[in-house]
Amino acid sequence: MKGCLAFIDILGFSALKNEDFSYKFVTYHEIVNAACKNPVHYRMYSDSLILYTEALTKDHLMKQLSAVSEITYGLLMQLDIPVRGCVSAGDFTVNKGGESVVIAGKPLIDAYGYEKKQDWVGTMLSPQLVKLIDKEINLESVVNITTRSKADAKDLEERLPWSMLIQRCHTIPYRQTK
Numbered sequence: 644m645k646g647c648l649a650f651i652d653i654l655g656f657s658a659l660k661n662e663d664f665s666y667k668f669v670t671y672h673e674i675v676n677a678a679c680k681n682p683v684h685y686r687m688y689s690d691s692l693i694l695y696t697e698a699l700t701k702d703h704l705m706k707q708l709s710a711v712s713e714i715t716y717g718l719l720m721q722l723d724i725p726v727r728g729c730v731s732a733g734d735f736t737v738n739k740g741g742e743s744v745v746i747a748g749k750p751l752i753d754a755y756g757y758e759k760k761q762d763w764v765g766t767m768l769s770p771q772l773v774k775l776i777d778k779e780i781n782l783e784s785v786v787n788i789t790t791r792s793k794a795d796a797k798d799l800e801e802r803l804p805w806s807m808l809i810q811r812c813h814t815i816p817y818r819q820t821k
Contacts (some may be wrong), residue, residue, distance in 0.1 A: 644697050644698070644734065644735065644736070644737070645699045645732070645733060645734050646695055646696040646697050646698055646699050646703065646732065646735065646750075647695065647696045647699060647703055647704050647707040647730060647731075647732045647750075647772070648693065648694070648695045648696075648730070648733075648748075648750040648751055648754055649692075649693070649694040649695070649707060649710075649711050649728055649729065649730040649731070649752065649754060650691065650692070650693055650728055650729055650730065650737055650754035650755045650758050650767070651691065651693075651711065651715075651726050651727070651728035651758070651766065652658065652690060652691055652726065652727050652728060652758055653671070653690040653691070653718065653724060653726055654724065654725045654726060654727055654764065654775040655690070655724060656689065656690030656724075657690070664799075667722055667724075670721060670722055671718065671722065671724070672687070674713075674714060674717035674718055674721065674722075675687065675692060675714055675802050677713070677717075678709075678711075678713035678714045679694060679710050679715065680698060680706070680710070681696065682696045682703050682706060683695070683696055683703075683706050683707055683710045684696070684697070684737075684745055685710075685757075686746065690765070692714070692728075693746055693751065694707060694710055694711065694714075695707075695735070695737065695746070697729070697737075699732050699733075701776075704732070704733040704776060705764075706764075707730060708730065711728065711730060711766050714739050715765075715766060716725065725764040726763075726764070726766065727758055727761055727763065727764055727765065727766065727767050728754070728758050728766040728767075729753070729754040729756075729758045729761075729766060729767050729768070730754065730758035730766060730767070730769065730772055731749075731750040731753040731754040731757075731768075731769035731771050731772050732750055732769075732771065732772045732775050732776070733748065733749050733750040733771060733775070734748055734749065734750075735747065735748025735749065735750050735751055735755070736748055745815070748819065749771075750769075750771070753769045753771050754756075754769060757769050759818075760817045760818055761815060761816070761817060761818070762816040762817055762818045763815060763816050765815075766816055795797075
């Protein structure tokens with residue numbers, strides 16, 4: 644299927660064992676569950692989350708980014724837990740058999756790789772995702788909020804939900820490779 648896929652690492656997860664792990668883990672699960680509404684699906688693997696949609700549309704991307712934003716904010720504000728991640732898109736497979744689920748494909752490799760390269764707290768859009776959506780969404784206009792006329796105001800009204808989810812960061816710090 645072609646869709647959106649996010650890989651999110653819960654930072655400092657191993658330190659939770661020293662605190663009230665049970666409470667924090669239940670709250671972590673509640674935050675993720677509340678943020679992931681149809682069409683966003685998720686799988687939890689200890690301190691890693693994979694969120695995905697089963698189509699690559701503006702609506703699915705908006706809901707995916709909204710879920711990532713809600714999770715990021717909820718974990719930081721309620722549990723003081725930061726996250727780092729990457730949202731990508733493209734063809735991937737979700738194979739459900741019994742109680743097991745296998746997720747595989749280029750977007751997962753892409754999102755996982757970029758999450759590991761970053762040296763900050765936050766979630767980025769992968770270059771692959773930017774290429775796929777820039778033609779349809781014009782990301783530069785989404786993050787550039789200016790109005791000079793009523794026509795601009797109408798355009799801004801359509802772009803504002805995107806601007807609340809996507810912010811330009813010209814210098815994402817990456818880890819030094821050896």
